[in-house]
Amino acid sequence: MEILIKASQFILSLSLLIVLHELGHFIPAKLFKIKVEKFYLFFDYKFSIFKKKIGDTVYGIGWIPLGGYVKIAGMIDESMDKEQMALPPKPWEFRSKPAWQRLIIMLGGVFVNFVLGIFIYIMLMWGYGESYLPNENVKDGVWVRDSLAMNLGIQNGDKILTVDGQKIKKFSGLSLEFINGNNFQIERNGHVIDKEIPEDFISQLMDRGKDAGPVLYPRYPFVIGQIPEDSPNLKSGLKPKDIVTAINGVSMKYYDEAEAILLKVKGQKVTANVLRDNKTKKIDLQISEDGKIGVISTTIPFKDLERLGYYELADLEYSFAEAIPAGWNKSWKTLTDYIKQLKKIFNPSTGAYKGLGGFISIGSIFPNEWSAESFWNITAFLSIMLGFMNLLPIPALDGGHVVFTLWEMITGKKPGDKFLEYAQVVGFVLLIALLLFANGNDIFRLFQ
Structure with missing residues (x-):
């Protein structure tokens, strides 16, 4: 039952994000009077679960849940429609439109993802506020429970002051800060001590197993x-x-x-x-x-610890006007943290690639029981992640098309259709390889 609840939330979130992302391409294409031949949730290789033609566009649901797409006439995309591209350009085709219009269409999906993530975070701040344990309120220091924290040179009672020179606002964010960081500062018996985070810290973290819990805990009675x-x-x-x-x-x-x-x-x-x-x-x-x-x-809930005088929590409520900067700041922090992690994934010595996950990993972050707050928090995170990933300059992604269009706008020279076809194939192969590796990691961890 728990797996079903997680899977249902994952599919709902993913479907929402894909449909809205593709709408970001679909709407400007229609505004610029370009023919959109297909609008699909998931991929429809050979057959569709559902399809219906309305006007010039076939709307449908495919059977391969790896994303979705809009097929825009005259555009080299995952459909690889070579017959259409071999014909002279038509006025209603993507390739006939000026570069600035094509750029807007390409950036539309990414724009929607970022705006959606920011909007959800703003509404969450307004609706739920924030409740957390401020790091500065952990006055008696941390509790060291396993060898990983000990290897970092941390002892019971140490106070974590900064990571990479930045003060930590929320105690619950310590693990993520250590993942993204390179050095940290502690206070022990009144003395400030500087320490390094090992380059393979993420590898050590992954070797603990997925159920090992946080690196550091507040001290409990x-x-x-x-x-x-x-x-x-x-x-x-x-x-x-x-x-x-x-x-x-x-x-x-x-x-x-x-x-x-x-x-x-x-x-x-x-x-x-x-x-x-x-x-x-x-x-x-x-x-x-x-x-x-x-x-x-x-352990007991933080609210009980607060009542007993162990910790003082921060309970923040926001008006709608206050929620706007709070939601923006959370979105920016989510994006910058994600970029830091991505950089470490591409550095083999960190071992961060071990943590790369596919559909099982993403699905597992949803809670076992329905929680609107958790669902929308995760959906906002995934929306920002999806937006950034699509901006990467890989030919099969929006970012690849953006790079080629910007090149055309700067140099005045449009890349040839053959070049774009080959680039699309290379990009698609890279994405499939990444997808296989990420989901292979999931399967390996499942049997480990």
């Missing part, structure tokens, strides 16, 4: 999650959601402080202070020979 049947403290009076605050009078605020305290009383009977329903209770516990209580700890 020692919250009881489960008490197993074989626990020596099964009948001690401990209950799930109890928060252990002291052992034999030695206080602990955070879970990571518990290990050292428990090792000092291993094998002993102790008295623990636990917080339950805002009241402190004393409970006698048996500590094992390896310094364990015999429970499974858990």
